[in-house]
Structures are given as C-alpha cells and as structure tokens.
Amino acid sequence: MMYLRIGxxxxxxxxxxxxxxxSAAPCGNTAAGFENWKAVFAREAQARGAGPQAISALxxxxxxxxxxxxxxxxxxxKLSLDQxxxxxxxxxxxxKGRSLKAANAALFxxxxxxxxxxxxxxxxxxxxxxxxxxxxxxxxxxxxxATLAYDCRxxxxxxxxLYAALELVDRGVMSSQTRGAMHGEVGQTQFLPxxxxxxxxxxxxxxVVNLNTKADALASTAxxxxxxxxxxxxxxxxxxxxxxxxxxxxxANVYQQxxxxxxxxxxxx
Numbered sequence: 001m002m003y004l005r006i007g008x009x010x011x012x013x014x015x016x017x018x019x020x021x022x023s024a025a026p027c028g029n030t031a032a033g034f035e036n037w038k039a040v041f042a043r044e045a046q047a048r049g050a051g052p053q054a055i056s057a058l059x060x061x062x063x064x065x066x067x068x069x070x071x072x073x074x075x076x077x078k079l080s081l082d083q084x085x086x087x088x089x090x091x092x093x094x095x096k097g098r099s100l101k102a103a104n105a106a107l108f109x110x111x112x113x114x115x116x117x118x119x120x121x122x123x124x125x126x127x128x129x130x131x132x133x134x135x136x137x138x139x140x141x142x143x144x145x146a147t148l149a150y151d152c153r154x155x156x157x158x159x160x161x162l163y164a165a166l167e168l169v170d171r172g173v174m175s176s177q178t179r180g181a182m183h184g185e186v187g188q189t190q191f192l193p194x195x196x197x198x199x200x201x202x203x204x205x206x207x208v209v210n211l212n213t214k215a216d217a218l219a220s221t222a223x224x225x226x227x228x229x230x231x232x233x234x235x236x237x238x239x240x241x242x243x244x245x246x247x248x249x250x251x252a253n254v255y256q257q258x259x260x261x262x263x264x265x266x267x268x269x
Contacts, residue, residue: 027152031063037150045166054166057176061143068151070182077252084254090262093127097266100132107215111203115222116232120263121246122189122218128258129190133214136188137181141165141174145184145193158184164193187211189221199224224249236260 025040026033042055050058076087085091101108101119108119123132130136145165148158161184168174173196180186184193191200191211200209203219211217222230228248229241236242237260246259 025150027155028150029152031065034063034147034150038146041146041149041162045163048163050163050166051170053172053175054169057142057169057174058146058162058166060176061140061146063150064139064143064147064182067139067144067147067182067184071148071151071153074252077254079254081254081257085258085261088128088258090258093124094262094265096132097123097127097262098268101266104214107203107218111219111222115219115226115230117222117225117230118263118267120265120267121225121236121259122221122263123266124259124262125189125221125249126218127262128255129185130188133188133217136179136186136190136212138179139182139184140176141178141180141184141186141193142169142176144180144182148183161193164197168193168196187220188214188217191217191220191224195224196220199227237264 025037025044028034028037038059038061042050042058045058046055076084079087097120100123108122111122112118126132142162142165145158145162149155149162151158165174165184169176174186174193178186181190185191186193186196188211196209196211200211200220201216201223202209203215203217204213209216209220211220225242225245225248228245230245231241234241236246238257243256243260246256249259250256
C-alpha cells in the first residue's frame, strides 16, 4: 500500500527539511552490527518524533544481503551507450512507448498541460524502471533502506531516505510489508521514500497519491522533473535546457542519455 493524502506531502517534506541527520549510529559493512545499529537509530528516530508504528517497522527490518549485492553490482552503468541501450531494450521501450502514448493520450495531455513535460521521457522512465509496471520489485522496502542507511558506502544519503520511510510508515503510506526494488524504490516509476514526500502527486483525482497506479506515478515523475528545473517547451537532449532535469533522475550518464534518446523517438521530434 502506498497512499498519501493530498496536503500531507508538503507538511512531511517540511518536517523532513527541519530534521538533523543521525550521527551516533555507526555504519557497518557486514550484518554483524546491524541489530545494535537499529537500536541506536531507533532512539535517534524517537527523538526526532518517530511514532510507534515507525519504530516497530524499523525494529522488524533485517539486513538485506540482496540489497548490498545489488548496490555493488550495477555494472550495466559502465557499458557504452549502445551496449546499455541494447541491454535495457531501448528499441522495445520506444515501440511500446509510442503505443501507450496513443492509448493514454488524455492522461499524457493532462500531465503535459500541468507540468510541461511531454510523454516521451515519462514513458521511457516508466519502461526502463518497471517494464511499464510489469515488475515493481519484491524487496521489503524499509529493510532495503535501513540496510543502505547502515552500510558505510552512502550512509548520509540513505539516512535521509530512512527517515522519510519512517515518516511514511507513521502516516500509513508505507508499512513493514511494503515491497519494491532493491534500493528501496517503490511504485511504477520507482520513487525513493524522500521523493514520495517531495514530489508525489495525485494524477487521477481520487484524493490520494498511490504510486502503484499509472496516473499517479507518471504525474509524480513529471512533477519530479519540473522540480528539477524542467522548462516547458524546451528541448531535453544532451546540451539542451531540460537535460539537466533528466540528470536529476539518475546519476549514470548512459541512463540519462537513454531517457533523452528513447524519449525523442517516442515523441517523434
């Protein structure tokens, strides 16, 4: 379940911005210290206002060897652009993306009118992240984020994500049963917890944000790009104004270029 009441996102994001990062919980590179780390982190989270549901979800997490393996094994980002696009099925994404663009014209028109983002980049992200919603992951989300917050590789980044996840648990948006990708991303376009707070929007007008649904996921992705500087009507290829917004989505250059190239094929311009 991933339901965020309209109006809650802004207040959660504000609370997150006011919070200070954890400093006492020591990181580790094996499972050995994870249980002790959780106890320390739980005290810090309580001091920041985390409620009983969040603390319970945290204490029920397990160290995820699979998440660590995935974090260390992102070898496809080292491929050449042509190799990466072939591996990720760029041609198939473009073909299906054009079909889905036509089949969902009203949705994409509404999104572009509201956020200024054309269908191509959104469809490419949707296809690249989950095969257009066909597989959104089966990894326990809070455990994945807690593992990476504890891990010494990027503890500060994922500490922010973990506090966001705990906030979402307290609000009933997430639970210890929520599942997604190996790094804690959830939904049809794979949002990390902090991005749910910052950019999650209601795309189908039912009063809640549910990133497991197509309309909310695509509208939220457009809102993310707009929040990263997307300019209505400007180009999004490398060297053009909106490529910087695409760079905010993923740090790998081959991924960024693929979004731009395949998006242009879908948009037909």
